[in-house]
Each structure stands twice: as structure tokens, then as C-alpha cells.
Amino acid sequence: MKCYICTNEINDKNETDEHIIINAIGGRLKSKKLLCSECNSDFGENADSALAKQLNSLSNMLMVSRHRGAAQPIIGDDPKTGKKYYLEVGGEPKLFKPEITKKKNGDNEEISVTARTEKELRQILSGLAKKQPKFDLDEAMKSAEWQNKKLTEPLHFQNTIGGKDVFRAVTKTAMNYYMYCGGNRSQIEYLISYIKGETEQDIVWMHYVDSLYPLAEDKCYHILYLIGNPKERILYCYVEFFSTHKYLVLLNKEYDGRDLKQEYYFDITDVKEESLKIEMNYDRKTLLGFFKDKDDKLFSRVKEAFDHSIQLGLKRQDDNRRGNILERAIQNSLGKYPEGIPITEKMRKECVDEIVKDILPYLIDRMEK
Ligand SMILES: [Zn+2]
Missing domain, CATH: 1.20.5 (Single alpha-helices involved in coiled-coils or other helix-helix interfaces)
Structure with a gap:
């Protein structure tokens, strides 16, 4: 078995789990037969991380479960005060960092501390106590008021979609899936330099199709849908993350492999595979059209x-x-x-x-x- 990126033989020493859909967003489908550990970590640091970063706030909000690694907190700001907060996974908004303000009151200096936990308060106060011999730490802890401050305005989070690095990562997801489904490396070899960031290709675009599948209120999916059509000489993959970020990847417009139709639907809320049976069969002209006349009114x-x-x-x-x-x-x-x-x-x-x-x-x- 060879790594489809560098063609080095995969053996006991360099084998590694490659997640077809990145693990950071809860991807479960994985294989040891796709990439060697070196290529896996190279891509993890570059293209994959751009995609993970873009999808981080959705991953956190939806509290996806991952194979490895903890979720990163999402940072947002209160538009009224400009203060930064972070939203822990499944938690309430917390101040991004503790606040310490000092005020002169006659000869005395009043210090007000807003901490996020009792432990943090104790740490801050111990620091202050070191500088002030008269400071009574236990007394200060006792007089602390615990209040649950509510934010009056919703927090602002930025959401973006697409971008060069993200397009590369989406292409790699599609290539992973094609190879996972028993694909032939020669059909997608020309894309390796593209996903490495060495060349440019115009083969990914956002793709939003009305009522592609019924979506219940409490559901959310990752979807991979791969078609190889030798008659039309096309190989393409539709990639959807969180039923929100939707892309079409043209893997090969001179495809001469076998007939291929592979579907993968992953239900994020119930953490299991499901069968949705979408239909997305494009002829050559329609498919290539998506990349020629890009629909930019997708907002x-x-x-x-x-x-x-x-x-x-x-x-x-x-x-x-x-x-x-x-x-x-x-x-x-x-x-x-x-x-x-x-x-x-x-x-x-x-x-x-x-x-x-x-x-x-x-x-x-x-x-x-
Ligand atoms: Zn490799």
C-alpha cells in the first residue's frame, strides 16, 4: 500500500489514521491506507488547519464529539462594551481574561478584581498579597461577591466561508474520499501540487441546491457524494459540512475510470452514519458550467x-x-x-x-x- 501523495510505501513505522473528513469537526471515517504519517502531519498543519479554524465556531456550538483533541473555545465580543468573551464548549459566556482595575481613594488604593472562577480569584489575590504586607487573603476571599453577570446583548461571532486554503482542504477531503473508495491515483495525481499550495486550480466552488434532502430541525450532517462518469468523462465530489458549508469539487474533467457512485452521510447530532439518498447527477456541460459561470449570489x-x-x-x-x-x-x-x-x-x-x-x-x- 502506498501513500497517495508521496507514493512512499506505508508500513508499520509510518502508518497513521487519516480522517477523510477532518477530525476537528467530528469526522469519523478514517483509514490507515491513504497517507503516510509525514504527509498526514504536513497537511494537518497547512490546509486542514485552515478548514478547522473556519469551522471551529460551528463545531463548538454544535458540541461535536471528536476522535481526539478537545474543542477550542470560540471567542466573541459584546458589541456594547467591546469586551471579549469566550464561549466554552457547552458553557456560558465567560470573560476572555480576568479584569483588575485600580482606583485612588484618598490615601488608599482600591482594587477591584473580576475573576472567572474562585481558583482564579485566589491566584490573583495571592499575587496582590505578596506586594501588600497588610493584605488579608482569606478576608478578601470571604468578601468576594459571586455574581452571575448576564450579557445584555448577544455576542458577535464571525463566520466565513471558502477562501483559497479552505478550497484546498475541501479538495483534499474529496481526494481522500475518492482514494478511500478504491480510486485510481492517476485520475487525481495532477491535483497533488494544488492541495500542497504549489499551483492554482479552478475546481472548487460553493454549491447550494434547493431541497437536496429533507433536513429536520434537530439534524445536521457531513456529506460526501462522489460520482465518476466515464461516458461524460467527469469525476466530481459534493462535500458538505454541518449542512452549512457546501462545496462542489471537480476532481477530473478527463476522467476515464470506471462508473462510480459513492455516498456518505454522517449525522452529527446522533453521531452515526445515515442514509439520505440524494440525487445529484450532472452531465458534463452542466457540471463544467458551475465552474465557468460561478454563482456569486449565494448569500x-x-x-x-x-x-x-x-x-x-x-x-x-x-x-x-x-x-x-x-x-x-x-x-x-x-x-x-x-x-x-x-x-x-x-x-x-x-x-x-x-x-x-x-x-x-x-x-x-x-x-x-
Ligand atoms: Zn506520504
């Missing part, structure tokens, strides 16, 4: 697709937040008792109080929205 379709995935993302975040609130309340109340002891009336009451305390602000927040 409303792209926006519609984003609306769907962001809506779904918010719902998943909300479900997760409710779960976290309950878990935290139970931990804060019953967590301090030894495990396995019978629950007394007092414990029950503490637990209820803790839940009410945490869930009320959440409900008020929801009603305000």
Missing part, C-alpha cells in the same frame, strides 16, 4: 444554512446548560455528604434550595430572551 442560501445550524447549536447549548445547572446544584448540596448515606429531610431541602437558586436566574434569562 441568502448561505445565510439560510447558517441560520439552521446556529439555531440547532443554540438549542444544544441550552440543553447542556440546563444539565450543568442541575448537576452543579446537586454537587453543591448533596456533594458534601458521604456517598451512600440515606437522604434526610434537611438534605432534601438543601438540594431543592440550591436548584431553585441556580435555575431561577436561568429561567428569568430565558424569559427575557
